[in-house]
Amino acid sequence: MRPPTLAIPHTVVRTFALSLVLLLSVSGVTKTEAADASANRPNIVFIIADDCTFRDIGCYGGQAHTPNIDQLAQSGMKFNRCFQAAPMCSPTRHNLYTGLYPVKSGAYPNHTFAADGTQSIVHYLKPLGYRVALSGKTHIGPQQVFPFEYIGKKNPDMKQIDKLFSECRDSETPFCLFACSNEPHSPWNMGDASQYPPAKIKLPPYIVDTPQVREDFSDYLAEVTYFDDQVGQILQLLDKHQFSDNTLVMVVSEQGNAFPFAKWTCYGNGLQSAMIVRWPGKVQPGTVTDAMVEYVDVTPTFIAAAGAAPQPDLDGKSFIPVLAGETDQHKSFSYGIMTTRGIINGSDAYAIRTVRGQQYRLIWNLNHETKFTNACTQAPYFQSMVEAAKAGDSNAKELVNRYYYRPELELYDCNADPLEMNNLAENPEYASVIKELKSNLDQWMASQGDEGIETEYDAILHQHAYKGMTREQARKAWETKNSKKGKQQGGNGKKRKANKSAGE
Template sequence: MTLWNRLLLGLILLSSCWLGLAVTPSPVATKPNVIIIMADDLDSRQLSCYGGKNLKTTHIDALANEGLKFNHIYASEAMCVPTRASLFTGLYPVRHGSFQNHKPVYDTLKSVGHYLADLGYRVGLTGKDHSTKPKTVFPFEIVTGFEPNCVAPTDDYQLNDVRKFITRTNQPYCLFVMSINPHTPWTVGDTTEFDADKLILPANWIDTPVTRRQFVKYLAEVRRLDEQVGEITRLLKETGQDKNTIVVFLGEQGAQFPGAKWNLWDVGQKSSMVVKWPGTVKARTETDALVQYEDITPTLVDIAGGKPIAGLDGKSFLPVLLGKSSTARPYAYGIHNNIPEGNPYPIRSIRDTRYKLILNLTPDEEYYNRFMMNAKQKDRNSVWFSWIDQAPNDPNAKRITDRVVKRPAIEFYDTQKDPWELTNLATDPTHQNRIRQYRQKLETWMKQQGDAGAALDIVYAKKKE
């Protein structure tokens, strides 16, 4: 700027003051940053903010105290790859292609990486990277720092590169921090914190010494997860970004214990979500609004000021975050295809916040999972076999193990009265009309999705790179 221009500007400012006019810069609307911290195989009922009694999850609880806790968020398929693909694409598994674990998505899709980039965001990911290929579908900036391999024996991490990513420019960002805890092999964390004999076991488990020993290892990794959440929230405060950053905690699907992950009971499908948005989301609140992972990307687009993306299965729940609505969707849907984790065993489900219908599409077959039920690898995870060994002399153990292996065509539960889904109401005369209604809605959804049911759970040829 020349001297003459400076003098001219000074005269304008002085004249404005004489005239009593306020000369202030126009406020610039800044879009919020977003950090999404996602667990791996978390039994969300172990979080103390969700009623867990075995440990105090201090840092996740702190987010709940400062934000909104969702009581009804569900994974549509209770396994890692489909859940993450649904999170990123806003599509249900049949439509994004990862409807079996480790099956790739269709390479013609777009994801949150495209949608937020179009709205001016940098979109990054650190940690578990199971759903980041192909790059054309998932154009994340990969940030080093967190362990990408979920079966690694360690979970070593550092925050230097995360710090660089979130402070590099003033451009808004969305960063996915994908922890590998508490995924097997349960080899990290301080197990001395827990007394195996004093643990409160889930009601759908069999109490054996092996189960308690394994549960100790699992809870030690839940503690590690909580510590990682604390590290990230501290980093935001240290860098001064906590005031304009939305922090979302996600629990993914249930744990690798019998009847949870790789199933459509709530211990597999039911998740957790806490959203802290300073100045916008009311602190110490919770909601019974029904949401699914497919709804998260549409919500992020809505938060960023974008228009709804045509063709997505998910819907924005921003009105719930803003306290303008107590509902988001009427039903949550579930799909399970057992290959390659076991024999063909397709399952479908539909639920609202109380009732749940499950259809086992091949009820004449027995359910089998190779990670927990392979007798030739009994040393790999012996929880299941400790249950089997107890079943001949324990009617409850026999009932629980039989329930996992041999299932009826229809299961129907009142999840308010029976949260562990141990009492099947499928033949109860008082529920027959509701069962018919739910089944019709589920079959309509399957048709809309292009879901062929049992015919979908087959071995597919691997796509050449």
């Protein structure tokens, strides 16, 4: 966590700017050349979906119609190995804007907030002369950590974005815009679902095939296309104001969708993200990279793109060299954390941690003897899977049980098994792989101040309902509020057998 910075008076900023111009003139750089350098600083547009599995996007092999995103990929660079550090909306957005992993910033449960004194992308770019705006979904706090210009709620406001672009063009001011969609987050009620007849869509093999699932998945795909249209509108506004040639555009898909084995889990479908970057003159069109990057790298990358020095106390690091085509390597490992404490219909405490290397993913379910629940397990589509299991569908029974109950360790060969369905953890041939990855994960957790189960229990201290309470006060309030509810859900921390039937 970074200490808060002191606000610099505008008079000091102006004095410094004039001194810098004078210095540049003395050194042979004219005032005009200095102004040109400032004018050449790139604008930045970051567009993020909400609960979109990257595999469902057209250019990633998905069945959703996404012509705007697909065309952007042809004009820029597509990342095959981009990951975020938490498979829920709020911690994902906090680690994006701060460049810090969730536990370090304090923002690791859902509906969370960053610790006081944490700095965000606004603090880094605004002193460089940028207008830093956010239009659409927020789910971040407190405001002093994220002092964006907020222009529009829930979804990107195209009129406000148009106005921002116009003002920045007239004032010759660089901008960094975060356009944050609310799609395809449930309820899936946007877009044209007639493009996706339920009987014809393809379901991933880790989801039980029921009529309810097909109907909901059709509506979900329609919202992916709706998000693609939002991307297209923003790109058109850049063209309208003649900003396209000097704007770094980055589009990402956030965590996976709300169906099983995606959002709320540390599988690849929960943590992996689409990332496409267009930056004319910097990024070669139509390129693809296997460089491993994380959402915590986005803020450092934007800082570097703006021409500022790296921030050494951030967890992320700039991947400008990847964008420039100078390397196809960035990181050797990516990390993830999931906490159910305090989420809707969540298990009382089901801590999950993961590390993914170039080939293997290790998942550590720290409280694996409890039942895993979340908002997904309450949803009609999941309940239709449970009913299919009760009716004797063996595949449904296996998948539902696998979602509810996990072993302590899971190991997947992400190259041979990209959907992560074949757990290798009990195979003695992989003992050395597990040992190496577990050691790496332990070191990362220690570097973050992550104490595993204790950190899981303390998650409520980082949610607004318990803000300002001591650990003892928060835990007592939690136990009082959730004792009956926890017993009903089977997620109250008591040991349970892993072979319970799906229809219990």
